[in-house]
Amino acid sequence: MRIGSFTPAAPVVLAPMAGVTNAPFRTMCRAFAPGLVYVNEMVMATAVVHGNLKTERMMTFTADEQPRSLQVYGSDPVILGEAIRTVCAQGRVDHIDINFGCPAAKVTRKGGGAAVPAKPNLLRAILRSAVAAATPYGVPVTIKFRKGLYDSLLTYVTTGRIAAEEGIAAVALHARTAEQHYAGLADWNAIGELKAAVPEIPVLGNGDIWEAEDAVRMMRETGCDGVVVGRGCLGRPWLFRDLVEALNGRPVPAAPTLGEVCAVMAQHARLLVPHMTEPIAMRDFRKHTSWYFTGYPVGGEVRRQFSSVSTFTELEDLIATLDPAITIVEGGERIRRGHTNGPIRVVLPMGYLDHLDDLVVPDDADVMALSGG
Numbered sequence: 001m002r003i004g005s006f007t008p009a010a011p012v013v014l015a016p017m018a019g020v021t022n023a024p025f026r027t028m029c030r031a032f033a034p035g036l037v038y039v040n041e042m043v044m045a046t047a048v049v050h051g052n053l054k055t056e057r058m059m060t061f062t063a064d065e066q067p068r069s070l071q072v073y074g075s076d077p078v079i080l081g082e083a084i085r086t087v088c089a090q091g092r093v094d095h096i097d098i099n100f101g102c103p104a105a106k107v108t109r110k111g112g113g114a115a116v117p118a119k120p121n122l123l124r125a126i127l128r129s130a131v132a133a134a135t136p137y138g139v140p141v142t143i144k145f146r147k148g149l150y151d152s153l154l155t156y157v158t159t160g161r162i163a164a165e166e167g168i169a170a171v172a173l174h175a176r177t178a179e180q181h182y183a184g185l186a187d188w189n190a191i192g193e194l195k196a197a198v199p200e201i202p203v204l205g206n207g208d209i210w211e212a213e214d215a216v217r218m219m220r221e222t223g224c225d226g227v228v229v230g231r232g233c234l235g236r237p238w239l240f241r242d243l244v245e246a247l248n249g250r251p252v253p254a255a256p257t258l259g260e261v262c263a264v265m266a267q268h269a270r271l272l273v274p275h276m277t278e279p280i281a282m283r284d285f286r287k288h289t290s291w292y293f294t295g296y297p298v299g300g301e302v303r304r305q306f307s308s309v310s311t312f313t314e315l316e317d318l319i320a321t322l323d324p325a326i327t328i329v330e331g332g333e334r335i336r337r338g339h340t341n342g343p344i345r346v347v348l349p350m351g352y353l354d355h356l357d358d359l360v361v362p363d364d365a366d367v368m369a370l371s372g373g
Contacts, residue, residue: 001202001226003095003170004140006067009035010244011226012215013172013204014233015144016042016071016097017338019284023060024271028264029233030065033240037069042099044112045074045083059092060275067094071144073102075111075122076361081129088137096134098126100145100159103178105347111362114146114178115348117155120162122359127166140169144206144228147190149346150179153353156190160198170202172228176342182231183342192222204228210334212239212246219247231338235291237264255333258296259324265292269315282310295332298322 001011014021014029016039026038040059047055061068070093074080080098087093100123102113117123127143134141143163148154156173163171173194175186186207195203205218206228215227233239242252256264268288272281289306302322309315349362 001170003037003067003142003202004138006037006095006140008037008226009033010247011202011204011219012036012240012243012247013226013228014038014240015172015206015228015230016040016099017230017234018042020234022058022275023062023065024268024275025237026065027062027271028237028268029240032238033244036240036244037067037095038065039069039071039095039097042071042073042102045072045076045080048072048083048086049079059087061092068092069095069097071097071099073099073107073112075116075126077122077125077129080126081133084130084139084141085133088134088139093139096130096139096141098130098141098143100143101174101178103146103181103344103346108178109347109349111349111352114149114346115352117145117159118149118153118353119356119358120155120158121357122361123159124162124166125359127163127168131167135167141167142170142172143168144172144174146174147177147187149348150177156194157197160194160203164198164201168201170204170225171198172204172206174206174228174230176207178346179343181342181344182339188218188222191218191224195223195225202226206230208232210336212242212252215243216246231336234337235288235294236333236337237268255295255328257324258298258322258326261292261296262319262322262324265289266316266319269312273312278312279310282312282315285309285315291337294335294337295328296326297329298326 018041021041029038043055043058059070072083084096099113100116107113108115130141145159147156160171173191175188175190191205202225204226205222205224209215209227209229210232218227245252269285272285276284286307286309293303305318
């Protein structure tokens, strides 16, 4: 599988996740599996154009990061094109991904994220603008999307065909609807249907990859060209190592002991501190401790203590109290992490679905504060 001129060591992509896939987390993942595509958390096109300071901080890449992959979202073809042209002209990125799958109300109520593919003409205009902006700089554009808004409004095949026609380098399907959110099982059959409909560019599958064998099975059953991994790597950056091994036909290492997990935790927190400042970093890291401990029988009190950690020294002291020989419980790798809720009510602009063929763009100008949502 190739994305532009880049050929990853295995057909594996880190899904951008808001508040998670920042530079320190991507560094942790690359330490286990260099040479893959690790995508930064998404930023709003409008905020990029206006130089929003929070967005500028979010668009941080380390000196050794290659490719530098950034996900953007928006619903205005002109603004999104300008945002992509800006970061490409500044030499800040090697790969652009566009989000057409986010189901969060603060995104879809403005006509962004998962709302866009419901309007095929608007989608086409956005993709045409994005490719035109990135192509002079040799930057490939990919997209990620869901099956549709609802089971009664499925758009994934049409979205894939439009993408191929407009010069998109690869597409990724999260095989759930926006309404489904993260509930139930991903519909891997839809990934196979998309690949059959879009044979000329790489199609990647996303949804319910918790262990390396899941990726092998998804590619075998659907014929997709690669996988995108999101919640499965929360608290488990070594999953990318496992994926590389499995997809290259090699044995997957045993799950780490608690002592090995804690060493990774400490390094992750250590990287976050200079990235955010210690007080902010340690507050942010609390959610990660829950994910790291998933499947390990450490007890509720230990989890509570880690969930209120406020300094790096406190984190180290708590780690020192744990038994490093503890191993993961049977089936612990498959315990779900991150979002599990759904179905949800999809929030859209008033009258958004009344005229699906129009090119009316919701007003993005007043939503700069939502960057990274």
